[in-house]
Amino acid sequence: MSALIEAENLTRVLHETVPVTLVMDVSLTIGENEFIAVTGPSGSGKSSLLYLLGLLDRPTSGTLRVGGRDAEPMGEGERAGMRLSMLGFVFQFHFLLPEFSARENVEIPMRKLGRLSRPKMRARAAEILESLGLEGHIDKRPDQLSGGQRQRVAVARALANDPPLILADEPTGSLDTKSSEQVFRILEAVVRERGKTVVAVTHDLDLAARMDRRIHLVDGKIEADESLASAEKH
Numbered sequence: 001m002s003a004l005i006e007a008e009n010l011t012r013v014l015h016e017t018v019p020v021t022l023v024m025d026v027s028l029t030i031g032e033n034e035f036i037a038v039t040g041p042s043g044s045g046k047s048s049l050l051y052l053l054g055l056l057d058r059p060t061s062g063t064l065r066v067g068g069r070d071a072e073p074m075g076e077g078e079r080a081g082m083r084l085s086m087l088g089f090v091f092q093f094h095f096l097l098p099e100f101s102a103r104e105n106v107e108i109p110m111r112k113l114g115r116l117s118r119p120k121m122r123a124r125a126a127e128i129l130e131s132l133g134l135e136g137h138i139d140k141r142p143d144q145l146s147g148g149q150r151q152r153v154a155v156a157r158a159l160a161n162d163p164p165l166i167l168a169d170e171p172t173g174s175l176d177t178k179s180s181e182q183v184f185r186i187l188e189a190v191v192r193e194r195g196k197t198v199v200a201v202t203h204d205l206d207l208a209a210r211m212d213r214r215i216h217l218v219d220g221k222i223e224a225d226e227s228l229a230s231a232e233k234h
């Protein structure tokens with residue numbers, strides 16, 4: 001199995017009145033079952049890098065392979081298909097659809113992918129939500145849930161199509177300490193128990209220290225890419 005992500009000299013420049021370099025010459029490989037923190041000062045390009053890796057933006061130069069496939073020649077439809085099957089996203093703000101229940105929000109990526117029958121989608125959505133401690137909440141709308149619960153629904157939605165890679169941008173950034181810890185533990189279990197890879201941007205260095213690898217960005221460049229693995233984490 002090839003690496004989930006292989007990036008070589010990835011660069012993203014915005015051509016505004018003056019060019020703005022968001023990501024500069026980033027090379028990295030992300031494999032299966034990794035738990036990776038992306039850290040760095042505000043404005044260092046963390047979100048921009050995640051958007052590139054998640055096929056939500058295109059690099060100005062450099063190469064990117066996702067699931068062993070070169071992203072460059074892919075059209076928008078193919079990229080959307082890759083995002084649905086290979087990647088799950090969790091953002092700082094949940095972006096759940098307000099008029100739908102938790103279960104329906106989790107069903108949406110499954111409907112878009114269209115691999116399961118409707119009853120199977122419903123059953124799977126309920127099963128994932130229950131596994132994340134949301135039994136009793138699956139038919140509630142986002143406004144009937146707490147911030148931590150909403151973020152757990154967002155993680156459930158990211159897991160809907162069983163992608164090998166979850167990309168999270170400040171997933172605990174808007175939560176109180178207790179909810180933040182709960183969501184972090186869920187992401188940890190997504191790696192340890194479900195065998196996924198989680199790449200999470202975080203400002204919280206205590207949380208980053210509990211992950212296995214840290215990619216530290218400064219001015220759009222990788223300043224450090226270090227393994228933090230220790231026996232007690234496993």
Ligand SMILES: Nc1ncnc2c1ncn2[C@@H]1O[C@H](COP(=O)(O)OP(=O)(O)OP(=O)(O)O)[C@@H](O)[C@H]1O
Pocket residue numbers: 014016020021022040041042043044045046047048049
């Ligand atoms: N559309 C844009 N136009 C101009 N500058 C932009 C745009 N998007 C991002 N930037 C700038 O690019 C740089 C990288 O932004 P990015 O959001 O990736 O950083 P970040 O490390 O995620 O920051 P934060 O921790 O504050 O979320 C920042 O200096 C930002 O101001």
